[in-house]
Amino acid sequence: MSKIGLFVGSQTGKTEAAAEEIQEGLGGDGVVTIHKIEEAENSDFEKYDNIIIGCPTWDIGELQADWDGYFEELDNINFSGKKVAYFGTGDQEGYPDNFMDAIGILETKISELGGSTVGNWPNEGYEFNESKALKNGKFIGLALDDDNQSELTEKRIKTWVAQLKQEFGV
Numbered sequence: 001m002s003k004i005g006l007f008v009g010s011q012t013g014k015t016e017a018a019a020e021e022i023q024e025g026l027g028g029d030g031v032v033t034i035h036k037i038e039e040a041e042n043s044d045f046e047k048y049d050n051i052i053i054g055c056p057t058w059d060i061g062e063l064q065a066d067w068d069g070y071f072e073e074l075d076n077i078n079f080s081g082k083k084v085a086y087f088g089t090g091d092q093e094g095y096p097d098n099f100m101d102a103i104g105i106l107e108t109k110i111s112e113l114g115g116s117t118v119g120n121w122p123n124e125g126y127e128f129n130e131s132k133a134l135k136n137g138k139f140i141g142l143a144l145d146d147d148n149q150s151e152l153t154e155k156r157i158k159t160w161v162a163q164l165k166q167e168f169g170v
């Protein structure tokens with residue numbers, strides 16, 4: 001079994017494309033198994049000690065639709081002892097008061113359920129007003145903005161993946 005489970009929801013494909021790049025960077029499908037959240041079950045989460053969560057923000061500060069559908073079900077998963085990393089895509093110019101909110105909402109929930117967060121990310125190089133993903137002056141996970149900064153995405157993913165290798169110990 002692979003060492004990391006990556007759970008992703010995506011409406012227009014950007015977060016899914018990032019998931020594939022993250023998987024590739026971490027060593028391919030022998031290391032990371034991608035689960036689309038619309039097909040996932042609780043037992044899929046329970047298989048892994050290392051989890052990556054990918055979710056874009058939609059509808060002004062909301063979770064992507066399939067993640068929204070799974071949100072209550074998360075209460076039935078025991079995340080204690082699991083390391084959890086988060087990434088999302090968003091639009092800081094179009095939605096500066098809600099940039100990346102979705103991963104902030106998921107991180108708050110999963111931390112309450114016992115997960116320990118890894119993969120914090122600096123907020124330098126972005127311009128926005130507010131984000132639920134910002135805690136203690138950092139993003140709780142990787143913030144990607146393909147709507148305005150697509151030229152930075154590849155480098156950001158590479159840097160974050162190197163950090164995750166250390167923090168997951170894979």
Ligand SMILES: Cc1cc2nc3c(=O)[nH]c(=O)nc-3n(C[C@H](O)[C@H](O)[C@H](O)COP(=O)(O)O)c2cc1C
Nearest residue numbers: 010011012013014015056059060061089090091100
């Ligand atoms: C109607 C609409 C609402 C959006 N709301 C937000 C938002 O509140 N915050 C944000 O950061 N991005 C927001 N976005 C931008 C999307 O999150 C961004 O395009 C993202 O990359 C889409 O990811 P996906 O292709 O994986 O679905 C919104 C986009 C649309 C079209």
